[in-house]
Amino acid sequence: MFLLQRSWTEMELLPLVCFCLLTCSGTTFGDEVTKMILKENEDVILPCSLDSTNIKSETFDWKKDDQKEVFMYQNGKLYNNGLSGQDPQFKGRVFHFDDQLQSGNASIFINKTKVSDNGRYSCIFPHHQPRTRSIIELIVDCILKDRTKENKPGSCPKPSVTNLDETDDWALLQCEVQGAFPEPEVQWLDSDNNRVHDVEQQVTQSEGKFNIILNATVKKSDVYRCVSTQEEICHQVDQKIKVTLQGAALNPVITHHEAKEGMLLQCEVRGASPKPKLVWKDGAGNILPADKPKDKGDKGIYSVILKATVTKTDNYRCVSTQEEIHHEVILRHMCLFLNQTLD
Structure with a gap:
């Protein structure tokens, strides 16, 4: 029915080695994303549990x-x-497992998935300490249906994309879809398939066909896609455009993994121009010994990864510096080793 990158059993048995706090965000860091791939119209269970706690x-x-x-x-x-606020897309299609709440099962069942269900689903226990969150990336593949020429609606051509305006800090992108029927959903996505929300849309009709213009303001260097989806006829097309801004594309992304001795910290900066220099520092400001940075660049846009192994509890910082544009970003990472006696 669906494909899991990591089995449910494996997820339940993952050891909790450290809690990681980000000073620049209110979200507990360390969320792992599980991908699930299935065909349109299939049912799916999105797994989430709180150990064996009665919830x-x-x-x-x-x-x-x-x-x-x-x-x-x-x-x-x-x-x-008793509760209101559910998005109309999911009304009557989503169910939980009431008889398994006592064993901590917060999974949900989604009936007859659609292409529009594609996206990232998060399960959050907002009042549980520490705050618990699991993330599922759901990918629903379209199933093409047989149609005769007489009743097949006309699909739309590839979108036309343009960079209308740009500064060192932002770019204004325009996506134009002409002569589409049925009306498509048009959206801007970044290279991680995250939706761009700072958009303005204009829709007009001519002879029963739809013309859509979607403008988006983006604030990081990346490759963006304008995606046009006509779910009724299972048709999707996209067009890409590369944006290079003079500045750090994103705050560093920090992950951690249990190592043979201590904890392996990884800091990653994506889509930066010019190329940033990364260092790990401890709470006293000392630069930590680290592996040789790994970087890749394409047309002046760089992604850099730096790894360091730590063996004690401390407030560690990943520092990303671009001297040419006098830009520096710092992300703090506090690791608490549960199985180690602290000094």
Whole structure:
């Protein structure tokens, strides 16, 4: 029915080695993303659990792309039964496992998936300490349907994309779709398939066909895609455009892995121009010994990864510096080793 990159059993048995706190974000860091791939119209179970804790009196909330409300359970109340706010896309299609709440099962069942269900789903226990969150990336492949020439609607051509304006800090992108029927959903995505939300859309009709212009303001160097989806006829086309801004594309992304001795910290900066210099520092400001940085660049846009192994509890910092443009970004990472006696 669906493909899991990591089995449910493996997810339940993952050891909790350290808690990681980001000073620049209110979200607990260390979220792992599990990919699930299936065909359109298949049913799917999105897994989430809180060990073997009884969660009947807990609250857990499923969201899509951190915006759409998919399902919420709150001490016995749920959408369509005491709670309001569920996105219309999921009404009547999402169910939980009431008889398994006592064993900590917060998974949900989605009936007859659609291409529009594609996205990143997060399961959050907002009142649990430490705050718990799991993330599923759902990929629904389209199934083409047989149609005769007489009743087949006309699909739209590839979008036309343009960089209308640009400064060192932002770019204004325009995507234009002409002569489409049925009306497509048009969206801008970055290279990680995250939706660009700072957009303005204009829709007009001519002879029963739709013309759509979608402008987006982006603030990082990246390769962006304008995607046009006509779900009714299972048709999707896209067009790419590369944006190079003079500045750090993103704050560094920090991950951690248990190593043979201590903890392996990884700092990654993506889509930066000019190329940044990365260093790891401890709480006293000392530069840590680290592996040789790995970097790759394409037409002046760089992604850099730096790894360092640490053996004690401390406030570690990844520092990204671009001297040419006098730009520096610092991300803090506090690791608490649970199985180690602290000095």
